[in-house]
Amino acid sequence: MSVARFWRKIPQRYNLIGTRCGTCGTYFFPPRSFCPSCRREGKIEEYRFPGKGKVVTHTVIRSASEQFERQTPYVLAIIQLDEGPRFTAQVVAEPGEIQVGTPVRPVFRRISADGESGVIHYGTKFVPVR
Amino acid sequence: MYVGNMSAGRFIEQEHIGALIADYSGMATRHIPATRVEAACASGGLSFRQAVIAVASGMEDVVVAAGVEKMTDVGTGVSVDTLAGAADREWEGFVGATFPGLYAMIATDYMHRYPLTREQLAQVAVKNHFNGARNPIAQFQQEITVETVIRSSLVADPLRLFDCSPITDGAAAVIVAPLERAREFTDRFVKVRASAQASDTISLHDRADISRLDATVAAGRRALDSAGLSHRDIDLVEVHDCFTIAEICAIEDLGFCRKGDAGRLTEEGITALDGDLPVNTSGGLKACGHPVGATGIKQICEVVQQLRGEAGKRQVPGAEIGMTHNVGGTGATVAVHILEAI
Ligand SMILES: [Zn+2]
Numbered sequence: 001m002s003v004a005r006f007w008r009k010i011p012q013r014y015n016l017i018g019t020r021c022g023t024c025g026t027y028f029f030p031p032r033s034f035c036p037s038c039r040r041e042g043k044i045e046e047y048r049f050p051g052k053g054k055v056v057t058h059t060v061i062r063s064a065s066e067q068f069e070r071q072t073p074y075v076l077a078i079i080q081l082d083e084g085p086r087f088t089a090q091v092v093a094e095p096g097e098i099q100v101g102t103p104v105r106p107v108f109r110r111i112s113a114d115g116e117s118g119v120i121h122y123g124t125k126f127v128p129v130r
Numbered sequence: 131m132y133v134g135n136m137s138a139g140r141f142i143e144q145e146h147i148g149a150l151i152a153d154y155s156g157m158a159t160r161h162i163p164a165t166r167v168e169a170a171c172a173s174g175g176l177s178f179r180q181a182v183i184a185v186a187s188g189m190e191d192v193v194v195a196a197g198v199e200k201m202t203d204v205g206t207g208v209s210v211d212t213l214a215g216a217a218d219r220e221w222e223g224f225v226g227a228t229f230p231g232l233y234a235m236i237a238t239d240y241m242h243r244y245p246l247t248r249e250q251l252a253q254v255a256v257k258n259h260f261n262g263a264r265n266p267i268a269q270f271q272q273e274i275t276v277e278t279v280i281r282s283s284l285v286a287d288p289l290r291l292f293d294c295s296p297i298t299d300g301a302a303a304v305i306v307a308p309l310e311r312a313r314e315f316t317d318r319f320v321k322v323r324a325s326a327q328a329s330d331t332i333s334l335h336d337r338a339d340i341s342r343l344d345a346t347v348a349a350g351r352r353a354l355d356s357a358g359l360s361h362r363d364i365d366l367v368e369v370h371d372c373f374t375i376a377e378i379c380a381i382e383d384l385g386f387c388r389k390g391d392a393g394r395l396t397e398e399g400i401t402a403l404d405g406d407l408p409v410n411t412s413g414g415l416k417a418c419g420h421p422v423g424a425t426g427i428k429q430i431c432e433v434v435q436q437l438r439g440e441a442g443k444r445q446v447p448g449a450e451i452g453m454t455h456n457v458g459g460t461g462a463t464v465a466v467h468i469l470e471a472i
Contacts, residue, residue, distance in 0.1 A: 001224065009220060030221045030333075057242070057340055059234035060287040061226060065214060066207035068226040076231050076286075078335045086335040088222050095287065100242045111225060123225065 003119050013123040016106060018085065020047040029085040051106030051124070053081040060095040067112045079104060079126055090125045103129040131157070131164040132184075134177030134197035135423035140212045142200050151196065163190075170216030171372060173197060174302070174426025175327075175456030175465030181306040182325045182467075191311070196303035197424035209297050213422070216459040218333040230294055230373065232334050232460045234286035237375040239340040241288065243390075246378065248288070250393035252279035254374040255292050255417075257402055258410050262417025264403075264443035269298055269419030279374075293374040295414075300421030302428040320437045323359070323451070324468040326352035334460045343461035346383035350455070353466040354385075361386055364468070365449040366436055367407065368429035370457035371414040380455055381409060384466070403444055411436060411444045426456035426465060437471035 011017040018029030022043035026035060029049055035042030058077035061068070068074070075091040075098060091098055092107060104126035111123040133151050138144045152164035167177040174197030181195035201209055214223040217232060240246060256276055262268035274292065282291035305315070312319040328348035331337055338344060354360065367384070371377035381392040386407060395401055401409035412418040412432035415425060433452035435441045449471070456465045 001219075013224075056335075057235040057239040059231050059238060059289075060284070061228055061231045062283070062287075063206075063210070063230070063285050064226060064228055065211035067211070069207060071226065074226060076225070076227055076235070078235055078340065088227050088333070088335050089225055100238070121224070 001114070001121065006119065006121055013111075013121075014108065016049040016051050016124060018047050018049055019044050027081070027083040027085050029081060029087055047083075049081055049083060049085075051081065051126075053079045053104055053126070055091070055098050055100060055102040055104060056080045056086060057100060058091065058098055067114070071112075077104075077126070092125050092127045098128055105129050131162055131194040131196065132177040132180045133164065133166050133423075134168075134173035134175070134195075134426055135166055136168060136170050136173050136199060137212050137215065137422075138198075138200070140204070140208070140215075142203055147198070151198070168423075169463040170458040171370070171420070171422045172426060172456045172458030172463040172465050173423040174428065175454070175467070176426070176458075176463070177423075178304065178306070178427060178430055178467065179325045179327055179465055182322055185306050185308055192305065192307045192315075194303055195306055195427060195430075196301065197421075197427035198301040199421035199423040200299050201297045201421060202299050206297075216462075222333055222335075228286065229460075230289055231286040233373040233375055234289045235334065236341055236379065236460070237288050237373075240375060240378070243341065244393075245390065246393040248280060249276055250397050251288075251293065251374045251378065252276045253396045254371065254377045255279050257396065258371060258377075258414040258416040258418075261403055261411050261444055262413025265413050265418055266442075268413040268417050269296060269300075270413070270417045289373055289375070295372045295416050295420035298419035298421040300419055300424045300428065302424045302431050304427060304430050304434065318438050319472060320434050321470045321472055322467065323470045324353040324357035324466070326350070326356065326466045328352065328464050330461050330464075332459065332462045337461070341379060342389065343379055343383050343457065343464065345461050345464035346380060346455065346457065346466075347385070349464040349466040350384040353453070353468050357468045359451065359468065363451050364407070364453050365451050366411055366433070366446050367409055367453040367455065368412060368414070368432050369409055369455040370425070371410055371416050372420060372457070374416070376457070377409065377414065380457075384453070384455060403446070408446050411441065411446060426454070429454040429456060430467065430469070433469050437469060
């Protein structure tokens with residue numbers, strides 16, 4: 001991934017900055033710049049998600065692309081935030097440690113790196129809440 | 131000419147393959163229009179649909195619908211990453227989602243909600259290898275057992291190596307022409323009864339239901355409605371089994387049974403070659419292979435062979451109407467076609 005491409009999404013990746021439609025109250029993460037329900041009537045505003053949520057579904061990745069091969073096995077999940085939006089993220093946990101419905105909270109972590117000397121990509125992972 | 135292709139740029143560093151294929155098939159000097167169509171693993175299905183639309187509209191007369199992918203020149207890491215491009219790069223690929231990983235999350239959700247056993251899931255692969263063993267062009271022509279699947283290595287839990295379709299080199303082509311002209315070229319043509327396409331969110335996490343492909347539901351419904359047919363009229367179906375769980379979902383989402391019942395149907399042999407609804411007589415993506423851009427056309431070829439009665443050891447006796455179901459990504463694009471014997 002190019003530096004510019006990663007840089008552009010830093011607010012979302014580091015701080016879970018998403019959006020919310022002021023007209024119908026729907027929350028969006030990843031952020032959307034228009035509301036699919038309200039369309040041109042929608043009023044999109046920025047919203048910072050606290051990041052509390054739960055596991056909707058999950059897997060353990062054991063065969064990955066080159067960028068992630070050294071991290072295998074790692075736990076991947078779809079997280080539903082308390083406000084409603086769902087998105088995909090890694091969970092810092094042992095295989096078998098999380099289940100459907102496990103509550104999670106966000107942590108700032110290294111996601112991947114472009115080779116040995118390339119840019120390090122940081123972002124948000126999740127940890128189970130005990 | 132339409133050519134379905136997902137990623138020649140990354141697999142073989144060649145773009146512009148519409149023109150390239152027109153050239154090497156000797157048609158560039160005739161200056162025919164040649165267009166590449168891309169919708170990840172549904173590129174072939176969309177290529178066929180574009181050809182049907184072109185002919186049905188009267189804009190073109192005789193059109194080649196082709197599909198091709200050359201996947202084995204790159205290593206596994208590169209192919210895994212290239213295929214991950216069919217999902218949302220920024221919000222799925224970026225965090226380490228692989229294609230098997232996304233379908234594994236469908237499987238986890240499905241098995242949490244419906245009574246699908248590990249053995250039933252494996253039986254999808256066993257059935258497709260049985261069919262592949264009767265298909266001389268299949269990538270894998272050997273039968274396997276439930277144990278083969280369950281003892282193979284985990285790729286993304288709960289999916290194992292034998293739940294996954296392979297990396298494949300392949301190509302396929304069909305010719306689409308107006309019905310009234312077809313007899314000029316062959317007396318073994320088949321009729322296109324319906325062509326439907328639908329889309330859904332690019333990301334799996336944004337779906338209304340993780341275990342249901344609503345683009346499959348929509349395209350399947352539209353195809354049957356436009357053909358004026360019901361499920362009982364369909365004699366066989368080629369579905370997009372990129373993973374075993376995908377075949378389970380496809381059978382249900384196309385409406386052949388209720389949600390949660392496809393595992394039992396598979397176990398009871400209803401989707402087998404000699405069952406009431408043979409599914410993936412070619413061996414499917416699992417055994418016949420999955421050269422992503424070619425798959426949608428290969429499905430059409432299989433149904434054409436069946437409707438002509440030329441499918442040899444895997445022939446479904448008396449097959450008159452067949453369906454194909456081709457998925458791009460985790461369900462962001464779906465093409466469904468219905469063909470009928472003449
Ligand atoms: Zn709204």
